[in-house]
Amino acid sequence: MTVFAMIAVLWGIGMAMGTPKRARWIMIGVLLAAVIGLQLALPDGHPLREATGGDVRLWGLLLGFGAVGYGYRALLRAVRARANEPAVPVVATGSFTDSELDRYARHIMLREVGGRGQKALKSAKVLVVGAGGLGAPALQYLAAAGVGTIGVIDDDVVENTNLHRQVIHTDARIGMPKVMSATEAMTAQNPFVTVRPYGRKLTEDIAADLIAEYDLVLDGTDNFATRYVVNQACAALGKPLIAGALTQWEGQVSLYDPARGAPCYACVFPQAPDPALVPNCAESGVIGPLPGVIGSIMALEAVKEITKAGEGLRGRLLIYDALYAQTRLIKIKRRDDCAVCAGLH
Numbered sequence: 001m002t003v004f005a006m007i008a009v010l011w012g013i014g015m016a017m018g019t020p021k022r023a024r025w026i027m028i029g030v031l032l033a034a035v036i037g038l039q040l041a042l043p044d045g046h047p048l049r050e051a052t053g054g055d056v057r058l059w060g061l062l063l064g065f066g067a068v069g070y071g072y073r074a075l076l077r078a079v080r081a082r083a084n085e086p087a088v089p090v091v092a093t094g095s096f097t098d099s100e101l102d103r104y105a106r107h108i109m110l111r112e113v114g115g116r117g118q119k120a121l122k123s124a125k126v127l128v129v130g131a132g133g134l135g136a137p138a139l140q141y142l143a144a145a146g147v148g149t150i151g152v153i154d155d156d157v158v159e160n161t162n163l164h165r166q167v168i169h170t171d172a173r174i175g176m177p178k179v180m181s182a183t184e185a186m187t188a189q190n191p192f193v194t195v196r197p198y199g200r201k202l203t204e205d206i207a208a209d210l211i212a213e214y215d216l217v218l219d220g221t222d223n224f225a226t227r228y229v230v231n232q233a234c235a236a237l238g239k240p241l242i243a244g245a246l247t248q249w250e251g252q253v254s255l256y257d258p259a260r261g262a263p264c265y266a267c268v269f270p271q272a273p274d275p276a277l278v279p280n281c282a283e284s285g286v287i288g289p290l291p292g293v294i295g296s297i298m299a300l301e302a303v304k305e306i307t308k309a310g311e312g313l314r315g316r317l318l319i320y321d322a323l324y325a326q327t328r329l330i331k332i333k334r335r336d337d338c339a340v341c342a343g344l345h
Contacts, residue, residue: 103192112310117307135182137167137295139168143193151196152196158177165292169182218244228266232340241265242256263332264338265340267341316332
């Protein structure tokens with residue numbers, strides 16, 4: 001009774017202080033371990049041993065019953081959780097379930113998209129390089145639009161400083177690899193899409209093999225070295241590339257596609273500028289909603305490219321000045337002396 005009274009006191013103090021249940025159970029476990037230690041260490045008839053039960057087997061039996069009860073409760077919880085899990089829809093390739101038809105109804109109603117365009121989206125494979133400021137909204141809208149297979153490659157983890165603009169990530173996922181955080185968000189948004197996360201940097205030695213698996217690439221990286229690697233692989237493979245960039249209050253986006261007459265990225269930006277002239281977000285800052293604007297445009301251009309709707313940004317560079325609410329379109333052309341795409345296709 002003395003031990004049970006001590007357990008009750010510990011539990012009551014823990015409740016009063018707002019201590020988590022796990023911590024309270026740990027304190028009780030330490031107390032019981034001390035009691036069992038006393039039972040084993042003290043001789044028969046010792047007052048302290050008698051006051052705490054008198055026989056270690058009693059505590060062994062009680063702990064055994066407790067373990068069985070805890071295990072049974074854990075098993076019941078697992079069974080209930082399994083029973084309450086939402087069923088993952090099984091969709092045959094190229095067909096739509098009733099849920100999908102309802103989900104994409106507003107797309108299908110558009111004459112420029114229709115059922116044929118939505119089926120093209122479902123069959124499409126799109127790779128997004130970077131799951132940061134530009135990749136976050138692009139990934140969200142590609143998944144929501146029903147792009148069937150979405151690859152995302154990034155070697156970074158979610159940080160607190162990302163969250164004012166990289167809205168696909170959450171505070172609870174700080175420290176998680178960005179590709180896994182993005183995958184969790186996309187599959188929660190749309191369980192009908194397949195997401196392929198690659199938790200590594202896109203380097204020259206893997207770029208061609210990876211990009212060859214996809215129909216279209218979106219580049220949302222924040223450094224010129226990776227942009228040139230992506231551009232070179234896309235140009236060599238004849239894959240269209242939608243690339244965006246931003247700094248402070250301004251963003252830009254275009255569709256680079258030398259296989260179909262448009263310039264490649266290197267035609268427009270043949271060499272990287274001095275880093276001092278183009279600082280990254282950590283050095284110069286960036287207004288939070290701007291990546292959402294440019295990343296959403298990238299996703300929109302991807303949907304248009306896949307469904308063949310309207311006129312895309314092939315051969316045109318869109319520049320958006322958020323501070324003064326100005327948008328400009330600049331014509332861009334292939335360069336005959338381009339080190340990347342001259343002589344290709």
